[in-house]
Amino acid sequence: MTIPFYADKRSSEPLRRIISTAADRSAVTPQLVAVILSLFLEGVADEVSHGRVVRFPGFGIWGPYVRRVRGPKGEGSSLAVTPRFSASKGFRLQVRTTCPPNAAGAKRLRRHTINNAPSSRSVSCGARVFTSQQAARDHITRQLQGYVDAD
Numbered sequence: 001m002t003i004p005f006y007a008d009k010r011s012s013e014p015l016r017r018i019i020s021t022a023a024d025r026s027a028v029t030p031q032l033v034a035v036i037l038s039l040f041l042e043g044v045a046d047e048v049s050h051g052r053v054v055r056f057p058g059f060g061i062w063g064p065y066v067r068r069v070r071g072p073k074g075e076g077s078s079l080a081v082t083p084r085f086s087a088s089k090g091f092r093l094q095v096r097t098t099c100p101p102n103a104a105g106a107k108r109l110r111r112h113t114i115n116n117a118p119s120s121r122s123v124s125c126g127a128r129v130f131t132s133q134q135a136a137r138d139h140i141t142r143q144l145q146g147y148v149d150a151d
Contacts, residue, residue, distance in 0.1 A: 031140050038137050048083050060087040 019037065023030040044062050047054045053063035065084035070077045087095075 034140050035137050038134075042134070045083075058088055058090055060085055060091055 019030050019033045022033045022037075026033070044054050048062050048064055051064055053061060055061045062083060062085050064081045066079055066081050068077050069080045
């Protein structure tokens with residue numbers, strides 16, 4: 001199974017392992033797990049974009065976060081809403097006690113934060129912005145030649 005939107009195999013390997021493990025434990029195909037995962041993430045994005053908080057017990061919480069953004073010189077600041085994730089205590093403790101410091105992905109996380117920083121330009125949101133999950137499901141469905149009905 002190929003996972004769309006990944007440039008190199010190394011960056012998609014953790015997600016491939018997660019999907020494969022979930023498929024093995026639940027006795028369903030990896031493609032179905034990928035479709036369900038994309039539907040779950042799309043649902044989280046929908047709820048947060050409507051101003052609601054999504055709690056996933058034992059894992060964490062997603063929600064909208066209001067922050068003050070400085071305008072260009074001479075202009076005042078304004079408010080911007082961005083999504084935030086806060087890991088649960090159990091999740092944080094698991095990572096703290098089992099992940100060796102040399103395996104931490106600080107460089108990759110920092111690069112992702114820089115590459116995906118919100119721009120100062122306003123974005124019109126007439127249509128849905130979060131469409132990559134639908135595209136991923138379409139890609140998987142094409143691979144299966146229509147055997148999975150994701151909608």
